[in-house]
Amino acid sequence: MPTRGFTDPGTRRVSHYDPLLSTSYATSSLWKTCPILEFLHDPSIGVLIDEKFVSYNAQATTGDYILTQATSGTAAISTVYPGTLAIDAGAATSTQGVNLQRAKTALIPAANKSIWFEANVRMTTTIVSELFIGLSAIDTTIIASSALSNNNRIGWNSVTDNGVLLFDADKAGTALTAIAATTISTSAWTRLGFYYDGVADTVQQFINGVATGAAVPTVNIPKVAVYPSFVCQAAGTGQPVLNVGGYRIFQLR
Secondary structure (H helix, E strand, O other): OOOEEEEOOOOOOEEEEOOOOOOOOOOOOHHHHOOHHHHHHOHHHEEEEEEOOOOOOOOOOOOOEEEEEEOEOEEEEOOOOOOOEEEEOOOOOOOOEEEEEEOOOOEOOEOOEOEEEEEEEEEOOOOOOEEEEEEEOOOOOOEEOOEEOOOOEEEEEEOOOOOEEEEEEEEOOEEOOOEEEEEOOOOOOEEEEEEEEOOOOEEEEEEOOEEOOOOEOHHHOOOOOEEEEEEEEOOOOOOOEEEEEEEEEEEEO
């Protein structure tokens, strides 16, 4: 099928898609309003992090990522799914697992500096786990004692041991009452996205390209450096593996 052009009716932003490969693009996509095409012609307008996970380096001095074990856990390029990082809790013991952050890529929500974020995720054999997927200030214990313990974050978490994800944000300890999101799956990929509107100073959640739930208000949106962050910890039954099939973030400069 030939590539089609698409013009977002609200922003009048132009983009392209293949209706066979991106079957729902015209009706449900976070990226319809993102100026990636304009960025290709003028890189000064923004910064693009397009992590495809064709390689991975967590060395403290030379790598982009910092991996902290809660007793156990690893992260490695998947041999099951192409372009995927498999974050393995390494044990079935409750609260043990991996805290992973891309610590050399800082993003700062600020006036007129909108952010688009989307990660493609699924579990391997069990959804019984403790999870965080999103942006967070540097913190080696994003989840501790089966609860979120970090300040300054935007993302999804599950600490109820059943794979049910909630969308949440926190500004310096002022946390949002979590918004319903979705249940992570072992059989299908889920795209977790959000849009930070730098003009309205709000955050809108997107699940598989569809705006979901109410917008996060200004009072809960961090205004400090936050970084791509992932947590996969066990919850006492089975050894969970969080597969991150790439993620993309774009922020206006």
